[in-house]
Amino acid sequence: MIEKNDVKDRSGIQVIARAAAILRVLKEERSGLSLGQIARRVDLPRSTVQRITGALSAERFIMQDPNGGGIRLGPELGAFAEAANFNIVERCRAILNEVTQKTGETTDLAVLRNGGMIFLDQVPGLHRLRTVSSVGEIFPLTTTANGRACLALMPEDQSRHLIDQETAGGLADGDLQALLGKLEDIRANGLAYDIDEHTAGISAIGFAFRDLSGSYHAISVPVPTMRFADIKTRLEIALREARDKVRAEFSF
Secondary structure: OHHHHHHHHHHHHHHHHHHHHHHHHHHOOOOOEOHHHHHHHHOOOHHHHHHHHHHHHHOOOEEEOOOOOOEEEOOHHHHHHHHHHHHHHHHHHHHHHHHHHHHOOOEEEEEEEOOEEEEEEEEOOOOOOOOOOOOOOEEOOOOOHHHHHHHHHOOHHHHHHHHHHHHOOOOOHHHHHHHHHHHHHHHHHOOEEEEOOOOOOEEEEEEEEEOOOOOEEEEEEEEEHHHHHHHHHHHHHHHHHHHHHHHHHOOO
C-alpha cells in the first residue's frame, strides 16, 4: 500500500511539474501557442500536452485565444497574480520606505510581466523636484534600470528572447553587443543603471530579485539627472542594503 501511494505521489508531482512548465511557456507568448508548439517547447508528447491543457482549461488557467492565436493564459491566473502582487507589495513596503528615508528619493517596486516592467508600488521622494510613475504603468526592459536588472538576473537565452521580442529583432549588432555587455556588468556589480536612456533628464539605479514563485521583480530609485552624480554613491549603498534585506525576506 505504501509503495502504491508513493507511486501515486510521484505521478501527481510529475503532472504538476509538467503543468507548470506549460504555464511558463505560455507566459512568454501573449498571442498564444498551438498544441504542437507547446509540446516542442516543453519536450512532451502532444497527447500528454493535450490532456494537461484540457485540465488547465477546465479550471480557466488557460484559454483558446479568441482571435485564433492559439492557447494562452486564462483569466483565473489574473486573480492569483493580483494576490501575489499584494503580498509582494506588503512585504517590500518597509524596504521601499527605508530607501526613500536614506536617500530622499522616490523608490519603486516593479514586476516583470508580459515582456514589460509593471509598477506595483512607489514611495515618493522628499524633494520638491522628484520623479513619479503611476502604479500600473509599464516600462520597457532594455532601456530602464529595473528592466535591465531583471534581464541580467535570468538565463541568457531567456533574456535574449525578451530583448528580441521588445526590439522586434531590430537592434543593430553593435547595439545588441553593448546591451549584452551592460548585462554582464550588472551580473558582476549587482546593480543596474539607466543614465538618461529611457527618459531624458531622469537617471536610475536598481536591482532585481525573484520571489518564492519565481517571478522577477525590481526595486529602483529614479532621480532627476541634475543631482544624480552627487548622490550616486549614497543610492548604491542604500540599494545594496535593501538587496540584502530582500534576500533575507525571501530566504535566498
